[in-house]
Amino acid sequence: MKGVLGELQVNLAARFFLDKNQYKLFKNVTLPTEDGSTQIDHIIVSRYGVFVIETKNIRGWIFGGQNQKTWTQKIYRHTQKFQTPLHQNYKHTETLKSALQIAPEKMFSLVVFVGNSEFKTPMPENVVYGGAYIRFIKSKIQPILTETEVKTIASSIESGRLTPSIKTHRTHVKHVKKIVEDKQRSLDENLCPKCGNPMVLRKTRSGVNQGKQFWGCSGFPKCRMIRQIP
Ligand SMILES: [Zn+2]
Known part of the structure; x- marks a missing residue:
C-alpha cells in the first residue's frame, strides 16, 4: 500500500x-x-x-x-x-x-x-x-x-x-571480440595478421641489426609485414 x-x-x-x-x-x-x-x-x-x-x-x-x-x-x-x-x-x-x-x-x-x-x-x-x-x-x-x-x-x-x-x-562487442580473437589466432598459428600467409624466419642483412632474426611475411615483396623477435 x-x-x-x-x-x-x-x-x-x-x-x-x-x-x-x-x-x-x-x-x-x-x-x-x-x-x-x-x-x-x-x-x-x-x-x-x-x-x-x-x-x-x-x-x-x-x-x-x-x-x-x-x-x-x-x-x-x-x-x-x-x-x-x-x-x-x-x-x-x-x-x-x-x-x-x-x-x-x-x-x-x-x-x-x-x-x-x-x-x-x-x-x-x-x-x-x-x-x-x-x-x-x-x-x-x-x-x-x-x-x-x-x-x-x-x-x-x-x-x-x-x-x-x-x-x-x-553485436558491436561481438565484432570487437572477433577481431581480437583473429589477431590471437594469427599469432598462435604464426600467420601474417595482414594477409594471412605463413610468417617465415628471416635474417637482417645489413645495418646495426645485421644477422638478427625476425619473422617476415612469406608473401614478400607483395606484403612487407614483419614481426620482431624479442
Ligand atoms: Zn603478409
Whole structure:
C-alpha cells in the first residue's frame, strides 16, 4: 500500500504541476540489459532533458552522501544499510542512455523519497522528498532537446523499441571480440595478421641489426609485414 501511495504521489504531482504537452511521463518502463532487464519507475521526457526517476519508499532517519556506496536507515533502534539509490539509478540512466543514444548531459538522474523519512545528513542535489522533485525538474530551464528529438525519444519509450540499439551494442562487442580473437589466432598459428600467409624466419642483412632474426611475411615483396623477435 505504501509503495502504491508513493508512486501515486509522483504521478499526481506530475499531473498537476507539469504541463503534459511539455513533459511526457512514462511509468514502470522495462529496459533490457546484458543480464536480463531492469525497471525504471518514472521517465519524464521534455525539451529540458530526460529525467530518470527512482522512487524510494523508506521510513526513518537516513544517513548518506553522494559518493557512498551504501546508505544507512535508522528506525527506532534498528540500523540497516541499503544500496544508495543514486547508484541504482545511475545504472538505469546508463542503460536508457545507450538504448536511446543520447548524450549524458541531456539526462538527469533523480531519486525521490516518498516514505516518511528524514535525512540526517545533507541531501545530494538530485535526491528530494516527495513532490519536491517538480522543483528539480522545473529548475532546468534551458531547452537541450529539439521538439523532434523529444518526439522520437517518447515514441521509442512508448513502443518499447529500445531493444535494437542494445542488440547493436552487443553485436558491436561481438565484432570487437572477433577481431581480437583473429589477431590471437594469427599469432598462435604464426600467420601474417595482414594477409594471412605463413610468417617465415628471416635474417637482417645489413645495418646495426645485421644477422638478427625476425619473422617476415612469406608473401614478400607483395606484403612487407614483419614481426620482431624479442
Ligand atoms: Zn603478409
